[in-house]
Amino acid sequence: MALLKHPRRCRSLAALSLFALTARGLRSQEAHPEYEVKAAYLLNFARYAAWPGSGGSEAAGDLVICVLGHDPFGAVLDRTVAGRTVLGRPVRVLRPANRAEAGPCQLAFVGGDRRSEIEPWLSDLSDRPVLTVGDGAQFTDAGGAIGFVVRDRTVRFEVNLDALRHSGVKLSSRVLALASRVEGEAAR
Amino acid sequence: MRRRVGVACLLALASSAAAAQQRSQGDSLADLDLEQLARVKITSVSRGPENVGQAMAAVFVISQDDIRRAGATSLPEALRLAPGLQVERLGAQNWSITSRGFADFTTNKLLVLVDGRAIYSPLFAGVFWDSQIMPLDDVERIEVILGPGGTLWGSNAVNGVINVVTRAATSTTGGLVGVRAGTEQHINTTARYGLPLGRSGAIRFYGTYLDREPIELADGSDAEDAWQSGGGGFRMDLDRSARTHLTLQGDAYRASSEQTVREALPDPPFARSVTGPVDLNGFNLLGRWSRQTGEASDLQVQAYFDRTVRDQQPSVGRTAVNIGDIELQHRFLAGRRHSIVWGAGYRIADGGLDGTFTTALDPAQRTTHLAMVYVRDDIELVPARVALAVGSKVEWNSYTGIELQPEARLRWTPGSRHTFWGALSSPVRSPSRLDADIRFIAGGFPTSPPTYLQVRGNPDFASERLVEAELGYRGELSAHFSVDLSGYYGWYDELRTLTPGAPFAEDGHVIQPVTITNFGKGHSAGGTAAIIWRPAPRLQVRGSYTFLDMADTLDVDAAAGTTPNVNPGLSPEHQAGLGLYAALPGGVSLTLSGRYTSPLRNPRVGPYAEADARLGWSPSPRLTLAVVGRDLLQRRHAEFPGEHYLPRRGQLQLTWRF
Numbered sequence: 148m149a150l151l152k153h154p155r156r157c158r159s160l161a162a163l164s165l166f167a168l169t170a171r172g173l174r175s176q177e178a179h180p181e182y183e184v185k186a187a188y189l190l191n192f193a194r195y196a197a198w199p200g201s202g203g204s205e206a207a208g209d210l211v212i213c214v215l216g217h218d219p220f221g222a223v224l225d226r227t228v229a230g231r232t233v234l235g236r237p238v239r240v241l242r243p244a245n246r247a248e249a250g251p252c253q254l255a256f257v258g259g260d261r262r263s264e265i266e267p268w269l270s271d272l273s274d275r276p277v278l279t280v281g282d283g284a285q286f287t288d289a290g291g292a293i294g295f296v297v298r299d300r301t302v303r304f305e306v307n308l309d310a311l312r313h314s315g316v317k318l319s320s321r322v323l324a325l326a327s328r329v330e331g332e333a334a335r
Numbered sequence: 336m337r338r339r340v341g342v343a344c345l346l347a348l349a350s351s352a353a354a355a356q357q358r359s360q361g362d363s364l365a366d367l368d369l370e371q372l373a374r375v376k377i378t379s380v381s382r383g384p385e386n387v388g389q390a391m392a393a394v395f396v397i398s399q400d401d402i403r404r405a406g407a408t409s410l411p412e413a414l415r416l417a418p419g420l421q422v423e424r425l426g427a428q429n430w431s432i433t434s435r436g437f438a439d440f441t442t443n444k445l446l447v448l449v450d451g452r453a454i455y456s457p458l459f460a461g462v463f464w465d466s467q468i469m470p471l472d473d474v475e476r477i478e479v480i481l482g483p484g485g486t487l488w489g490s491n492a493v494n495g496v497i498n499v500v501t502r503a504a505t506s507t508t509g510g511l512v513g514v515r516a517g518t519e520q521h522i523n524t525t526a527r528y529g530l531p532l533g534r535s536g537a538i539r540f541y542g543t544y545l546d547r548e549p550i551e552l553a554d555g556s557d558a559e560d561a562w563q564s565g566g567g568g569f570r571m572d573l574d575r576s577a578r579t580h581l582t583l584q585g586d587a588y589r590a591s592s593e594q595t596v597r598e599a600l601p602d603p604p605f606a607r608s609v610t611g612p613v614d615l616n617g618f619n620l621l622g623r624w625s626r627q628t629g630e631a632s633d634l635q636v637q638a639y640f641d642r643t644v645r646d647q648q649p650s651v652g653r654t655a656v657n658i659g660d661i662e663l664q665h666r667f668l669a670g671r672r673h674s675i676v677w678g679a680g681y682r683i684a685d686g687g688l689d690g691t692f693t694t695a696l697d698p699a700q701r702t703t704h705l706a707m708v709y710v711r712d713d714i715e716l717v718p719a720r721v722a723l724a725v726g727s728k729v730e731w732n733s734y735t736g737i738e739l740q741p742e743a744r745l746r747w748t749p750g751s752r753h754t755f756w757g758a759l760s761s762p763v764r765s766p767s768r769l770d771a772d773i774r775f776i777a778g779g780f781p782t783s784p785p786t787y788l789q790v791r792g793n794p795d796f797a798s799e800r801l802v803e804a805e806l807g808y809r810g811e812l813s814a815h816f817s818v819d820l821s822g823y824y825g826w827y828d829e830l831r832t833l834t835p836g837a838p839f840a841e842d843g844h845v846i847q848p849v850t851i852t853n854f855g856k857g858h859s860a861g862g863t864a865a866i867i868w869r870p871a872p873r874l875q876v877r878g879s880y881t882f883l884d885m886a887d888t889l890d891v892d893a894a895a896g897t898t899p900n901v902n903p904g905l906s907p908e909h910q911a912g913l914g915l916y917a918a919l920p921g922g923v924s925l926t927l928s929g930r931y932t933s934p935l936r937n938p939r940v941g942p943y944a945e946a947d948a949r950l951g952w953s954p955s956p957r958l959t960l961a962v963v964g965r966d967l968l969q970r971r972h973a974e975f976p977g978e979h980y981l982p983r984r985g986q987l988q989l990t991w992r993f
Contacts, residue, residue, distance in 0.1 A: 181627070184375050187364040191372065219578075219627075221668075227365045261576065283576060284535045296535070296574075298506055300376045300475075325369050 182220050184302045185295055186227035192278060192293065193233045193254050195319035199276050209239040211251045215268045217258030218242060219282075224256075246271040257281045257291060265289050276315045280304075287330065292316070296327060303327040391724060391744035391756040393419065393481040393807055393821035393863060399502075402471050404916050404926045406949040406963035406988060408515050408523050410467045410477075414497065415930070417479040418819075418879030419863035421910065423932075423974040424981055427547045427560040428465040428592065431975055434481045434495030435823065436859050436885045436906040440977075444764050444799075446484055446492035449499045450584060451662075452621055452639050453489055457684040457703060458654060460491055460767040463645065466615050468564050468588055470525035470543050472511055472990070475502040481863060482823055483760040483803055485742045486711045486726035487676060489662075493762045493801055503582070504529055504537040504572040510993040517963070517986030521546040536573035543567070551971060553978040559610055564590030578627035587618035596650040598693045598776075601787040601844050605779035611649035617642050632667040651694050656686035672718075676726075677710040687768065695774040697792070703733040705765070711742075722746045734766040735798050752811040759805075763798040770796040770831065770851055777849065786845040790833065793851045802826045815869045822862035830855025831900040832891055855899045857889030873918040881910040886936065904937025905975070922953040938976045944968060951988075961988040 193210055210233045214220060228238040243249040255277050257268045265281060269290050272279060279291040286294035287307035292314060294305045305328040311318060323329055364375070395417045407413040411430040415422045421438050423431045433442040443460035446453065449469065455462050477499050484492025508529040515523040522544065529539030544565045549557035566588030573581040595610040621639035628634060638661040646653040664678035687700040711726025727741040742760035749755075773792040780786045807821035832855045836848040861883040868876040885903045914928035929946040946968050951961040963986045966972060971980040 183364055184372060187367060187372055188369070190365055191367075191369050195369070222671075231365060282578060283574060285576065288534070298503075301373060302375070303373055322369065325373060 180223070181297065181302065182223050183227070186220055186224045188295070188302065188304065189224065189254060189256060189280060190228060190231060190233070190238065192280060192318070192322065193238065195322045196254070196278050197317040197319075198253055198278075199315040199317075208236065210236045211239050211241055211253050213241045213243055213249060213252035213255040213277075215243065215249065215252075215255050215257045216264055219258055220256075249277075252277050254278045254280065257286070262289050265291065273313065278314065278316045278318075279310065284328075293326075298327065305330065390754075390809070391722075391746045391758055392483075392485065393805070393819070395419070395479045395481075395819075395865070397477040397479065399475055402474060402477075404924065404949070404951075405914075405928065405947070406926070406951075406961055406986070407471060408520065408986075408988075410469065410471070410499065411464055413471060413474070413477060414479070415912075416914075417477070418865040418912065419481040419821075419881045420479060420495070420497075421881075421906065421932075424979075425975040425977050426558060426979050427550045428562045428564075428590075429560075430464040431905075432462070432464060432497075433906075434479075435825070435861060436883050436903065437494060437901060438905040438975075439902060441769070443767065444491070444493040445495050445497065446488055446490070447497045447499075448489070450501055450582075450621060451623065451637050452619060452641060453491070453660070453682075454641075455491055456643065457656060457658065457767060458688070459769040460764060463615075463643070465562075465592075466564075466588060466590060466617060466643065466645075468543060468545060468566050468590070469499075469501070469568075469586065470513070470527065470541050472513055472525060473501050473507055473527060473539070473541065473570075475500050475506075481821065482805055483742065483758075483762040483801065485744070485758075485760055485762075486709045486728045486740070487664075487678075489680065490682075490705060490707065490730060490732075491764060493764045493799070501570065501584075504539045504570045505531075505535075505574075507539045508537050511990065512993075513988070513990045515963075515986055515988045517984060519548050519982055519984040520986060521548060532571065532573065536571070538569060538571040540569045541567060551980045551982060553973075553980065558979055559593045559595055562590065562592045564588060564615075580623075580625050582623040583621070585618065585620040588616065590615040594647060594649050598650040599778045599787065601692075601776065601779050602785055603779075603781060605781065605785075605787075609649040612646075613648075614644075614646040616644050628667070633665075635662075635664045637662045650691055652688050652690040654686065654688045656684060658682060658684045669712075672715040674713040675710065676713075677708070679706075679708045681706045690774070693776045696768055696772040697774050698772065701768065701772065703768070704731075705733070706731045720748055722748075730763075730765065732765045734771055734794075734796065738763045738765060738798055754809045756807045756809075757805060759803070761800065761802045763800050765798045766796045768792075773851070782845065784840070784843050784845055786838070786847055788847050788849055790849050790851065791836075796831075796851055797829045797853045799830050799853070799855075800828045802828075817867050819865045820862070822860075824858065824860045826856075826858050827889070828856045829853040830857065830889065832893065832897050833900055834893065834897040851900070852893070852897065854891050854893035854897050855889060855901060856892050857885070859883070859885040859888060861885075875916045877912075877914045877916075879910075879912045883908055883910075902937060905935050907933045907935060907941070909933040924951045924953075925949070926951075932974070935976070940973055940976055943972045943974065945972060957992045959988075959990040961990075962986075963988055 189212055225240050228240055231238050257265050257279055259265055266289055280293045281291045282295050284294055284296055284305055287305050290310050292307055292310045296303050296305055304326055306326040307330055397413055397416045401416050402413045405416055411422055414420050419434055421433050425431055431438050431442055433445060437444050441459045441461045447455055447462050480496040484496035488496050508531055511527045513525045525543045527539055527541040529537055531537050547562040549559055549561045552558050568586035570584035575581055592613045593610060594613045595608055597608050599606050619641040623637040625633060625635040641658040644655045660682040662680035666676045669675050682705040685702040688696045707728055707730040709728035711724055713724045715722050724744040730738045740762050744758040747755045771792045771794050775790040777788040777790050803823055803825035805823040809819050811817045832852045833849045834852040836850055838845050838847045863881045865879040883906055885906060889899050889901055889903060891897050891899055910932050912930045917925045926949040931944045932941055934942040945966045947965050949961055949963045951959060953959045965984050966981055967983055971982050973980050
């Protein structure tokens with residue numbers, strides 16, 4: 148009963164201890180495969196994104212993360228999202244082969260590092276409310292919203308605000324604050 | 336009431352802790368927040384220790400933080416931070432560094448790499464530590480493997496691997512000036528400036544200057560080995576695309592010192608001390624291209640050129656060696672359980688020694704080749720629990736032809752906090768120019784006519800071979816306490832020995848030839864224990880202990896007269912270290928460390944215990960000031976035979992970033 152009377156203090160303690168444990172688990176393993184870290188980022192981007200019309204609280208339907216083009220994740224992404232929910236919505240991974248199959252995508256990782264691989268997908272998605280994520284600064288240069296960059300053996304990301312605004316997806320300021328670089332008209 | 340809240344919370348904590356522990360490690364990343372993810376280190380594309388079978392070996396990593404906290408200003412000083420390495424200083428700028436015994440003036444069973452470039456010399460298979468004058472500010476980490484390096488590492492990884500990794504230029508933009516001044520090491524300065532290149536690249540340049548006092552000899556006179564060196568270099572990193580990286584780097588240096596050598600003469604008085612100048616210079620250029628082709632799969636191509644010139648007029652002469660090296664490595668997943676790494680490499684070394692009467696090579700100049708292919712398969716036998724790695728390296732060298740170097744390693748991870756590993760491997764130390772081609776006058780005798788001993792290299796010298804069994808345990812016993820234990824038993828064969836031949840007359844002297852042979856064999860055993868304890872968030876205690884048993888274990892498998900060329904008496908039986916780091920309020924930090932080395936038995940040196948201290952203060956993130964004291968316990972102490980005494984010394988360090 149005491150627990151109920153002081154839920155706030157207890158929760159903060161619990162959160163703290165959970166962090167300590169995960170941090171310890173991580174330390175024991177030291178380093179992680181790059182795409183395991185990137186998969187965890189995708190889940191986090193979904194947590195801090197709001198899609199137009201949803202109001203951010205819609206609990207109906209799955210949240211769909213797509214991998215388009217070259218898939219560097221293999222089974223890692225599926226393992227990462229298995230059993231996870233975002234704002235109460237189960238997360239599902241799709242690997243559409245073409246534009247028509249990409250309809251349900253809300254967050255799309257576009258694989259490949261040549262502009263010729265990336266740009267067709269970006270133009271297919273440009274009129275839809277899809278948060279696009281890809282590899283490298285050239286991904287945001289090509290019109291993608293979030294590009295992963297590897298710095299000092301950590302995974303960071305850059306944000307193209309113009310592309311984000313164009314898609315209609317809103318990202319929490321928390322994500323923007325952590326971006327190693329934010330570009331676009333809106334940033335100036 | 337308050338107490339009951341506490342108990343309830345504790346119960347809640349315990350259950351959440353249990354739940355957290357039940358999750359596998361792969362899932363725990365998904366629990367992390369953005370801020371935490373940004374700090375998670377990813378496995379390096381290169382063959383870092385994480386990739387060496389996820390540490391199915393005794394691996395320690397010295398981080399940039401560790402180096403800075405210790406106030407280390409040279410690579411050997413930084414290597415003292417690794418448990419299990421034997422690091423002894425024997426002059427102003429000379430060091431003997433080894434792992435698992437076999438310490439000597441010319442230690443030869445270690446592979447040392449700087450950003451993928453092997454820095455052990457093909458002349459004697461050891462490292463000229465004096466010419467390694469890189470600035471430590473740009474070192475990202477130093478990976479130290481005790482014991483056989485295994486398939487993935489290059490040649491000579493018999494008793495250990497030291498892999499120095501510098502930071503990518505993309506993480507060193509901006510300026511840094513480091514000035515260290517004090518007693519013994521008068522001045523040691525580095526300056527670095529890095530700037531971005533386009534959207535996803537960067538380049539940095541550095542310069543460094545070092546001026547050391549001579550070291551004191553037993554009688555109080557100085558060893559006349561004062562040292563000045565200067566160097567500079569650059570590193571450029573470009574991300575050609577998200578998964579394609581290009582690195583180009585180079586260094587150049589020049590150093591001058593003096594050296595006093597006791598050399599043998601063929602005539603009376605049969606020995607003398609000569610003092611003369613030592614001039615060193617060299618440069619290297621390395622390019623690396625890597626492409627990540629998917630999760631846990633990548634391709635890397637690397638090539639370098641390295642020139643080392645040493646003009647040691649007293650007794651030795653002038654050596655100049657040019658090395659060209661090209662390597663390829665490919666890593667990929669095969670099915671769900673196999674991670675395969677294979678690679679190939681080729682190295683050409685050209686050069687030699689313009690010798691003196693005392694020391695020469697025959698032939699003086701020679702070109703040698705080294706080619707290798709390797710493959711290793713890491714197999715997940717039971718996912719996340721048991722892994723097996725099997726592989727072999729096949730090496731071809733100019734001296735002995737084909738050498739097979741197989742290994743098998745096994746890892747058992749019963750829980751996320753405990754790892755047990757074992758390994759069985761068989762590396763070789765292939766011959767150097769010294770083994771095959773040396774002509775060295777080792778001593779003269781007042782017979783009539785006078786006799787002198789000439790050590791002669793042996794073109795048929797075989798590779799020294801080791802078969803080693805290792806066991807290890809790594810555990811996080813609590814959130815604040817981790818332990819690392821490793822032990823080994825090694826069988827050595829074909830070790831270097833000296834065999835006297837039939838005396839003959841020449842130029843009015845009797846020459847007693849002594850040929851380098853391979854009749855040594857024996858075993859060596861030992862182990863290392865290391866702990867890290869974090870009793871409070873801003874306090875860290877590290878301890879280590881290393882035991883080595885190689886006394887009376889080496890034997891000669893030949894007729895009388897042959898003597899071993901290994902002196903186990905130069906390797907201490909016990910080494911221990913204890914370090915404390917405390918981050919105090921106001922940007923102040925304190926580092927205290929002590930070390931103990933049991934006596935060297937032949938010739939007898941030590942035992943000694945010494946302590947270092949560093950008090951640092953960072954009034955702003957851009958500026959750090961520190962006072963460093965080294966070897967504080969005694970006015971002077973010796974670490975190795977040769978009568979060089981290291982003084983107690985102090986240093987002021989200033990580091991400014993802009």
